[in-house]
Amino acid sequence: MSTDTLTKDLEDEVTSPEGVEPAKGRTVQGHRRLLTRRDRITLGLMAGLPTLLHVALVWVTALASIALAFTTWNGIGFDSIHWVGLQNFRELLTQNPQFWPALEQNVIWFGVLILIPTPLGLFLAVQLDKKIRFSRVYQTAFFLPVVLSMAVIGFIWQLVYNPDTGLINSVIGANAPGHYIDWIGDPDLNLWAILIAASWRHTGYMMILYLAGLKGVDPSLREASALDGANEWQAFKNVTFPVLRPTNTIVLVVTIIEALRAFDLVYVFNGGAEGTELLSILVTNNIIGESSRIGYGSAIAVVLLVVSLVVIIPYLVATFRKERRS
Template sequence: MTDTEATTTGPPGAPPVGRRRSGHRRRPVTARVPPVVWLLLLVPLAIELFWVFWPAFNSFQLSFTRWYGVGPAEPIGLKNYQNLLHDPIFKTAFENNIIWAIAFGGLSVIIGLALALALNRPRRGVGVYRSAIYLPMVFALAVTGLFWRVLYQPDGPINTVLAAIGIDTGQHQWLADPNTALAAILIAALWRQAGYIMVLYLAGLKGCDPTLEEAAAVDGASWWQRFRFIVFPQLRNVNTVIFAVTVIDSLRTFDIVWAMTRGGPYNSTQLLSTYMYQVGFTLVNLGYGSALAVVIFLLAIAFIITYLVRATREE
C-alpha cells in the first residue's frame, strides 16, 4: 500500500469497507455549486444593490449636505442633525411617531389576537366574518384615508350615529381639531391593520398543538391559564414577525395621514414620514429630508434588532 492510500477497517476480522487517499482534498463549496445557481443569485443581488442599497447610501451621504436639487451639494457636516434637535416640528413628529408606534402597534396586536382567538374554531359563518374583517386590508391606505375622511365630516355618519344614540357632538370637526385629529387617524389605521394581524395569528394558531391544550383542560386549567402557558408560548415566532411588521408599518406610515390631514391641523398629526416628504419634496430641501430619512431608518433598526436579540436569548 502506498503512503497516500489507507484502508478503512471495521472490527477485527471484518473485511475492509473502503479506501481513501490521505492526500485527497474535498473541493470547496463554491466549486461544487453550478454556475447557473450563482447567476440566479447574483442577478437579484445586483438589482437589489442598484435599486435599494445604492439610493440608501446616497441618501445617507446627502444628510451631511445642503442641497436643493440644483447644482452641486454643499457639505455641511452634522449641521442638518443639529438643526433637527432645535426643530419644533421635528419634535412634534417624533413624539407623534412614538405615540403612533405604541398605540398602533399595541392596539392592532391586541385586537388582531382577540379576533383570531374568537374566529379560530370552525363554526358556521366563520369564514364570512374572517373575510369581512380582512376586507379593509385589500384597499390602499390612501383610499382608506379618503373613506374615513368622509365619515369624519361634520355632517357625516359618525356624528349622525353619535347624535342618534344621545351623544351630541355639535357636528364636531374631528380632523380639524388638533386634540382629536391624531386619534381619529389612528382609529382608521387600526380598522385596516387589525384584519392583517388577525390573519397572521390565525396562521400561528393553526400550528399550535391542540392536544396540549386539551390535556390542560382535563387537568382543570382555566381558559386564561391555557392561553398564557400553552398557546401563547407557541406563538413566539409569530410574535417576532408581527412585532417587526408593526414597528416598520408604524414608522413608515404616510399614505393614510397624508390623505386625511396632510400633517395638519397646525402640524398636530405630523409624523416623521410626512414631515420628511414635506421637507424633501415640497420645500425641496433634500439634505434635511435625507437626515429625517436616516433618523427613521435608525429607529426601525434599533427597535427590530433589540427585539430580535432579546427573543434569540430567550430561546
C-alpha cells in the same frame, strides 16, 4: 461456475437491469445530473435580476440617503452638493420646532397600534381558530381593509368623518349648523381620528398573522391541558401564548415599521397639518417642494432609520438568544 464469475454477473444485473446498458454520456441512476446548463441559467436570471433590482432600488438608495444627510443639495445638478458634516442633525435637533412633536406623534402611533388593534387581532384569531361557522366569511371581512391601499382607506374614512354628511356626526347629532365636530381639522381630535382608521386596518393584519401562528400549536398540548383540568384562559396563557413567541416577534417588528412609516393615511386626511405631524411627513415636506432641501430631509430619514433600529435590534437579539437556550 466460480465465485468471481457469479459476483460479476450479479453486479451486471444490478447496474444494467434486464440486460440494458446505460446510455453513453449519461451517469448511472442515482448520480444523474438534476440541472442542465439551461436550467442553471434560467434560475440565475430568476434569482439574479430581482436581487439586482433590490440592491439598486433599496440598498443603494438607502446608502445614498445616508451620505446625503451630511450634505446640502437642492436637487439640481450634482455640482450643488456641498459637505456640511453634522450641521443638518444639529439644526434638526435644536432649531426645528416640528421635530420633537413629530417624534412624539410616532411614539403615540406605535403605542396605540400595539395596545388596541394588536390584542384585538389576537382575540379575533383565537375565536376564528375554534372552527366556528362561517369562519371564512369573518376572516375575509376582517382582512378586507388590509387588501385596500392606505389612500383608499383614507378616502373611506373621510366620508365617515365628514362634519356635514359623515356617518359619525349623523349618528351623534353633531351635523347641525353650529354643532359640527371637525374630526379632521381639529388639532385635538385629528390624530385620534386617523388612528382609529389605522387601527381598523391593523386589526385584520394582526388577525391573519396570529391565525398563521395558531396553526403551529400542537393540538395534543391543548388536549393535555384540558385533561389536567385547565380552563380556556389557563390553556391559552400557559400553552398557546408561549408557542406564539415567534409570531409575537414578527407582530412587534411589523407594528414598529407600520408606526414609523405611517404616511399615506395622514397625507390623504390633511397633508400632515397641525396635530398630525410625523417624521415621514417632515421628510416629504423637505425633499418635495419649491424649496427642496434634500440633505436636510435625508437627515430626518436617517434619524427615522436609527429610531427603528434602536427599537427592533435589541428585541430581536434577546428573542433569538432565548430560542437558542431553549
